[in-house]
Amino acid sequence: MAQRNAEKLGDGFIHRQTMAQVMRFTTTELGELEGRIRSAGDRAMALEESHFAALADAVLQRAGPLAATAGALAALDAAPGLAERAREADSCRPVVDASLEFSISAGRHPVVEAFATADDGAGFQPNDSDLGPAANRTAAVSGDDDAGTSPGRLWLLTGPNMAGKSTFLRQNALIAILAQMGSFVPAAAARIGVVDRLFSRVGAADDLARGRSTFMVEMVETAAILNQATDRSLVILDEIGRGTATYDGLAIAWATVEALHETNRSRGLFATHYHELTALAERLEQVTCRTMRGMEWKGSIRFLHQVIPGAADRSYGVQVARLAGLPRAVIKRAEAVLKRLEAEGGGRRKVSFADDLPLFASAPAATAPEARPSDLRLRSALTDLRPDDMTPREAHDMLYRLREMLEGEDDG
Template identity: 50%
Template sequence: MNNSIFKEMEYNTITPMMQQYLSIKFQHKEQLLFYRMGDFYELFFEDAIIAAPILDIALTKRGQQDGQNIPMCGVPFHAAEIYLQKLIKKGFSVAICEQLETPQEAKKRSYKAVVRREVVRIITPGTLMEDVLLSPKSNNYLAAITNFKDNIAVAWVEISTGEFSVSSINESAISALLSNLSPQEVIVDDMLLKDEQIRNTLSVLNFVTPKPHSLFDLKRTQARLLNFFKINSLTGFDHFTQQEIAAAGCLLEYIQYTQKHSLPYLSKLKRINQDKFLLIDAMTKKHLEIEKNTLGGKNNSLLEVLDKTVTATGGRLLSRQLNFPLIDEKTINQRLNAVEVFFNNEELRGSLRKIMSNFPDVERALSRIYSRRCAPKDLNAVKEGILVSNQIAELLQCSKEDLNDYLESQLPQLALFYDLVDQLKEALNPELPVNIKDGGYIRPGYSPQLDNLINFKNNINLKIDELRDQYRFETGINNLKIQRNNVIGYFVEVTSLNNNKINSEKFIHRQSLGNVTRYITEDLKKLESELLVCDEKVLQLETSIFEELCELVIAKADSIVLSAVTIARLDFLASMAELAKQNNYVKPTVDSGENFIIKEGRHPVVELLMPKGEFTTNNCILEANNNFWLITGPNMAGKSTFLRQNAIIAIMAQIGSFVPADEAHIGIVDKIFSRIGSGDNIASGQSTFMVEMLETAYILNNATKNSLVILDEIGRGTSTYDGLSIAWSVIEYLHNINQSKVLFATHYHELNSLEETLSRLWCYNVLVQEWDGKTVFLHKVAKGRANKSYGIHVAELSGMPKEVIKRAYEILRQLSQ
């Protein structure tokens, strides 16, 4: 907004209401301001010009400033979430300015007083809490990044669930961590933006907000954390580094700034050691289509195939597990053994999943209750969630002999809360309104005082009905009505044909419309006044009861969250078993050895896109003496699918999932790297070949002996001899220096000779059958070397003109001679 509109000298030319607006807007220049006026949120000046086309609403005007019309648009307050969603998706943040008193209350202060207003919340992409603004099975992270003496820390929070974590990482791992979190908003120490690599990493994110380095001051941020959690020392949580405290504390300050006086529930700050998880960099996630397909959608992604969860909390947990696979042998096998229990017990699995399917999103409901931004449905969600938790506890208790120790250990975490759920059942009506101010959510019989007020209110309504009957008798107008609207209040309405029958002075004319005339009377106004007072008392008492119920829930918040997290865990494990049953997966053997053995492995996504049984399975046996496969063969023969499926099988095993194979023995992988496909990075001015080299350099600089590396067609983006030389050198480096497990696909048949000089490198090829002048790709990987590329055959399959194909074969024969 143009700063000139904030000048003091101009305040005399605009209304007091607009002066108030400008004063509030001056403090929120970075946000669009939703300014509450009655039943609408209004936007003015540049805010209106920006918002109107995005919201698809009319741009109008209200008053003038310096002789110019003031642009204005508005949205109904009851539908605000729909409009907010559109603005947030476009990357805007919105300041919500509410009325803190009614016009009547303002007039009691002064006849010309402007209604008090205040910004009660700033909505940003990373601070969403409403269901309509969030995806049920997706996490919505807000992150903060800072450094201290070259040590970088990333803190992240999900304010709709309370998850609050921090981690220290090296600069090369920032991209991978941010890719795993996919934060919707990032607060970054502006000192870090001097680093080109970090700037490039952050450039792909949607909503990055630089903040002064002073906001990350250690004393300031530590005090913020101590005050919020009401503790004297953070060591009771964990031993945090200085940069971790700075990142987490700055994140908390930003939450307090955006949420104002209504702070969300946050769990105790948890320190996450990234060395305990399988590292998958951003490009590898993209190549393997872990969460999204190549077009950015979720269809045909690994996540879509694996997701058999029946709860929102379970779905979000699955997403986290996929982004943070484990490398701890004990924990992985603990999960696999739990999945096996559900896999082998169909009755228990089915019963548990049926019960869990009724589990509401308690985490998000509780967070809204905690922040006092809740609706009656949120209390009801907690009630229903506790009931489901109790049912699950009873089911598992009755099935204890079928559980292993790990599953049995989950039972104490399913808190029962019989007293709380009984009170919520007694208090809440079965049918609930959308908003607290709508009233009618407290069940009759719960509060005698409320019942008396409602009975009194009902008696007034009966008196209004009696008054209507009296007026009908007095006037002889049988269709006389008593109705109400927000402008006049209660009124007597008669048709124009009967208007001449109203001759008593008690009927005071208020409004004439086309077919009806409206009147008020002193008796009706008296009853209306009594009714308004009663309505206000009913709403005040209902609100008070509602707040008391919220406090009861908040007092149990930690235990309720623990139950929700436990149910998410059970949902994840049972869903993995259901997935394995449906898709014929097997339990892998996972240990800390060097072997990576997959027998008759399948790609979990590709096989579902084909008729059942038609996917060609393949073995992949990487052992200490042959952990480098050099794979040759034509395009379209299945090399890339083979590479991807083995990386995906490793990820699945290390999240605790069964895998698509007849047999699998996974030596735990610490990092997975891939270089598959090609693409320019136009924004950074990088060619396809440069992108390929950057990705390959990253792999060579970071892969370890325990890493799995899949590479496809290294060196193809340059001349033949340059490309061959680069591929040759990369193979030698991976074999001799990194010593990783490697699947390397190539068209350079000359590389097959490396089998004689590199001890752990074995040559494999994708089988092709030639018969009766036809070429058939068998999609089978076998020991040996390919002697043809079949590139012209692939061109023929693409539908290229026959003349081009014929000429290509002629040229090939000439070159071969």
């Protein structure tokens, strides 16, 4: 059959193969097409490579103008971005001059603000800062007009945890950067005497991988600040000395404040949990105390995130611990310990104190009654349990059974 049909084909068909039921033919054109298709992939790749090389060449030859265009486009992109942000965030145009002022009214932290407005109704609390030089006594007496009117260039900020100290520090640093890069700033008004360098020591990012503990990192960074900051710099220091024992930490923080005041003479914000440091404000002319307003209410604390003149009388750590959900017994015990420590002047008489207050006095008495038969049954049932092998249904049933064991005991 195939043979007979094949005979009907005209010239130009070249026989390729004969099988039981079929015969296959090809033609010269088909053969050529097959070859072209087979090499098409290779040719496409080669062409692509040569086009790419040509393009790369062309780009290289015009590298200068292209980079300039990209730069211009980036600037065109950044400027409207900042402008849009400025409008959305209700920002102001800062004054940047050659003075040593740093005066921000109603400054805000752009990122924290975005979150604060989103979830709780309270919104973000704006805060002022004024780190210009304080009028010194002689200038005040002589009525010198150039004398500053600021409270002082170094602010000691005390206040409970979670009150907003770190946020305040960072927002001022951010405002300085934004102002000097030519942006509007998130504040109602801002006047900034050019800052030559911004130094910050914040957070407790461990660098353990490189063998440096948090405290070591903290000290290395503080050393860099004290060695480099000038009277034109802006320094923010968050909780210096936190990484070591109380007295060490306090001593280092104390000496750091003195050095910043006397030697570096930088404008600075110093957040600290050592309220003892606020004594420095009486001795150092440019040091002034600020604290975070909090409200104590029914033994708990509410944060208003507001920076006000003054010093925190204590750190409210126990209240914060309560907010965080520490067990009641632990909170009660901590309050008792704190009271005693405060009464005894900072825990110098630790030994007598430890003797006086029996551990767990405020915790419910931990009685150890004799083991009852049901206890043993419960214990063995619990020991035999294989939670990983149980279905939720089985686990549920087991809970009922355990309860029954207990109740059987109570009735009996």
